[in-house]
Structure formats: structure tokens, C-alpha cells
Amino acid sequence: MGATGAVGTCFLQILEERKFPIKNIKFLASERSKGKSLEFCGKTYPVEVLTHDSFKGVDIVLASAGASRSLEFLPSAVKAGAVCVDNSSAFRMDKDVPLVVPEVNPEKIKENKGIIANPNCSTIQMVVALWPIHKVAKIKRIVVTTFQSVSGAGQKKINELLEQSKVFLAGKKVVPVELPHQIAFNLIPQIDVFLENGYTKEEAKMLNETRKIMGDPSIRVNATCVRVPVFFAHSESVNIETEKPISPDEVRKLLSKAEGVTVIDDPENKSYPMPILAEGKDDTFVGRIRKDDSVANGISMWVVADNIRKGAALNAIQIAERLVR
Ligand SMILES: NC(=O)c1ccc[n+]([C@@H]2O[C@H](COP(=O)([O-])OP(=O)(O)OC[C@H]3O[C@@H](n4cnc5c(N)ncnc54)[C@H](OP(=O)(O)O)[C@@H]3O)[C@@H](O)[C@H]2O)c1
Numbered sequence: 001m002g003a004t005g006a007v008g009t010c011f012l013q014i015l016e017e018r019k020f021p022i023k024n025i026k027f028l029a030s031e032r033s034k035g036k037s038l039e040f041c042g043k044t045y046p047v048e049v050l051t052h053d054s055f056k057g058v059d060i061v062l063a064s065a066g067a068s069r070s071l072e073f074l075p076s077a078v079k080a081g082a083v084c085v086d087n088s089s090a091f092r093m094d095k096d097v098p099l100v101v102p103e104v105n106p107e108k109i110k111e112n113k114g115i116i117a118n119p120n121c122s123t124i125q126m127v128v129a130l131w132p133i134h135k136v137a138k139i140k141r142i143v144v145t146t147f148q149s150v151s152g153a154g155q156k157k158i159n160e161l162l163e164q165s166k167v168f169l170a171g172k173k174v175v176p177v178e179l180p181h182q183i184a185f186n187l188i189p190q191i192d193v194f195l196e197n198g199y200t201k202e203e204a205k206m207l208n209e210t211r212k213i214m215g216d217p218s219i220r221v222n223a224t225c226v227r228v229p230v231f232f233a234h235s236e237s238v239n240i241e242t243e244k245p246i247s248p249d250e251v252r253k254l255l256s257k258a259e260g261v262t263v264i265d266d267p268e269n270k271s272y273p274m275p276i277l278a279e280g281k282d283d284t285f286v287g288r289i290r291k292d293d294s295v296a297n298g299i300s301m302w303v304v305a306d307n308i309r310k311g312a313a314l315n316a317i318q319i320a321e322r323l324v325r
């Protein structure tokens with residue numbers, strides 16, 4: 001579901017790369033994609049329009065067509081006997097729906113009742129980096145500022161950054177269409193709508209989803225989410241306070257051994273994670289690991305991952321692989 005979108009396109013690449021065991025596959029999108037076709041494993045498939053009858057004989061649904069489509073159509077998929085891995089926010093906080101990052105809480109997959117939720121992209125990369133530390137030193141508080149690429153908001157926003165950059169460099173006036181402000185050569189400190197408490201919905205997701213995935217409702221999270229003029233990969237400045245003391249060296253050692261994490265931390269040689277390094281890669285990259293001297297047990301770090309891959313399609317396919325196993 002959502003096969004023609006930014007995440008859907010990546011689903012196709014990763015299913016092919018990882019040789020996911022597939023007997024039959026169908027590609028679903030909206031009426032707008034009627035008549036389009038998609039290439040997969042050397043064959044051409046028509047894009048079909050999503051309907052309630054799309055799921056007959058389907059074992060696994062990978063959904064990335066937005067929350068309202070998931071709410072409307074996934075119950076039909078479950079009724080038809082499929083297990084759905086949903087990339088949207090529709091079911092993430094539903095108590096009957098596991099919210100899974102395979103490096104953190106794979107054991108929750110088996111509790112599914114037909115739907116498994118994939119967390120928000122900024123939350124996934126943060127918990128992948130923090131879980132190994134939490135297990136050893138118990139994280140009490142997280143202060144995170146995100147630098148989120150335009151691809152995190154879908155294909156149209158990727159096109160918007162490209163178009164605005166051309167217009168700006170031609171010396172013409174930029175008129176935003178998809179995003180609330182100019183994104184080319186600018187930053188927008190708003191992702192999703194504002195809530196009554198002054199945080200945005202994206203920031204609230206980072207709090208609520210982190211607690212659910214890490215299984216610890218006591219963790220405090222203060223997030224500021226910013227859209228930046230980068231095409232792919234989200235970056236995060238992450239500051240944590242732990243119950244037990246832990247040194248930057250211990251953090252480096254833990255993360256070097258952690259599943260799905262690559263440490264790039266050699267500031268002397270100007271070596272640290274950056275979006276252009278993470279783009280197209282599967283791992284979550286961590287660097288700039290240092291002690292925060294302003295609190296008792298504080299660590300600061302810089303976390304970067306490809307939001308379309310680990311932040312969406314890859315995480316969902318890793319879940320689906322475990323379902324198949
Ligand atoms: N981008 C990310 O980094 C990211 C990360 C985590 C989660 N997600 C979530 O994944 C979902 C998709 O995101 P995206 O970035 O791939 O968005 P996108 O590029 O805008 O793609 C949206 C997809 O949904 C389909 N769609 C839209 N309306 C539909 C309808 N009425 N019926 C059937 N299909 C419909 C579109 O089909 P048409 O081409 O026919 O319009 C397209 O395939 C969203 O829920 C998003 O929150 C995205």
C-alpha cells in the first residue's frame with residue numbers, strides 16, 4: 001500500500017536487495033496512479049487502485065499510504081487474514097498494536113493481532129542508538145533536536161526542495177506550495193501541527209513512542225523537531241542523563257558492538273556522521289560522543305540515519321522478515 005510513494009519506492013528496492021521470499025506481489029496506490037506500472041525483480045507490474053477487496057490471498061501488507069488509508073483499509077486486510085506492518089501513525093499508540101524496532105523489542109512482534117506499527121522515523125534512529133545504553137545505565141531523560149530531511153515528508157517535498165533551490169539560485173521569488181515556508185536555504189522549526197502544550201505532534205511522537213518501544217513510561221523526553229534543506233537522512237543532536245554513570249568510552253564500546261549501529265567518531269580527523277554518508281545505508285550512525293559536564297551523568301551525541309530506509313521501509317521489512325521466520 002503506497003507503492004508509488006517515497007517509502008513505497010524504497011520498499012521495492014529493499015525487498016529486492018534482501019531477497020525477501022515472495023511468491024506473488026501486488027502494488028497498491030491511489031486513483032492517481034491508475035495506468036502506471038512498477039518494475040520489480042526484472043518484471044513489470046501494473047499499479048492497482050487500493051480497495052477493501054485488495055487483500056484476498058495476501059499474507060503480509062506493507063502499508064505506507066498515510067494514516068487515514070491505514071485506518072480505513074487495514075481492518076479489511078486483517079479480516080482477509082493478512083498481517084500488516086504499518087508505517088503510518090494510525091495505530092502506533094493503540095495498546096493492542098505492537099510498536100516495533102527489531103533491534104530493541106523484537107519479542108513484541110508475536111503479540112500482534114494483525115497489525116504491527118512501525119515507529120516514526122526520528123524515533124527509530126534515536127532508540128536504536130539509545131537502547132544499548134539504556135540497558136546498561138538506565139536513561140532518565142533525553143533532550144533531542146532533530147534535523148529532518150524533506151524526504152521524511154514524502155515525495156512531493158523532495159520535489160519542492162529541488163524546485164525551490166532552482167528558483168532561488170535563478171534569483172527569483174520562492175513560493176512555498178507543500179511546506180508552510182520556503183525550505184531551500186532555510187530551516188523550519190515545525191514538523192506536523194502544534195499541540196496545546198506548544199510542542200508539535202512530531203515532538204510528542206518522540207516522547208510517546210520512545211516510552212512504548214523502550215517499555216519505560218518514566219523516561220522523560222524533550223524534543224524539538226526541525227525540517228532542514230537536506231534530501232535524505234535525518235540527523236539528531238541527542239543529550240541523555242542516565243541513572244548510573246557511563247563514560248563516553250563505554251558508550252563508544254557499547255555502540256560499536258550494537259546491532260544496526262556504526263560508530264563514526266574521530267573528531268581529530270573531522271570524522272563524524274553526516275546525512276550524505278548515511279543516505280542509502282541501513283545502519284544508524286553515531287558520533288560526537290562526549291560527556292555533558294553540565295549534569296551529573298550526562299552524555300551528548302550525534303545520530304544520523306536514512307529516514308526512508310531505517311526510518312521506514314527497512315525497519316518494516318526487518319519486522320516482516322521476522323514474521324516469515
Ligand atoms: N518518508 C518518510 O521518511 C517516512 C518515515 C516513516 C513513516 N512514513 C509514513 O509512511 C507513509 C507514506 O509516506 P511517504 O513519505 O512514502 O509519502 P508519499 O511519498 O507522499 O507517498 C504516499 C503514497 O500513498 C499513496 N496514497 C495516497 N493517497 C492514497 C489513497 N487515497 N489511496 C491509496 N493510496 C494512496 C500514494 O499513491 P499515489 O502515488 O497514487 O498518490 C503514494 O503511493 C506516511 O504515513 C508517512 O507518515 C514516512
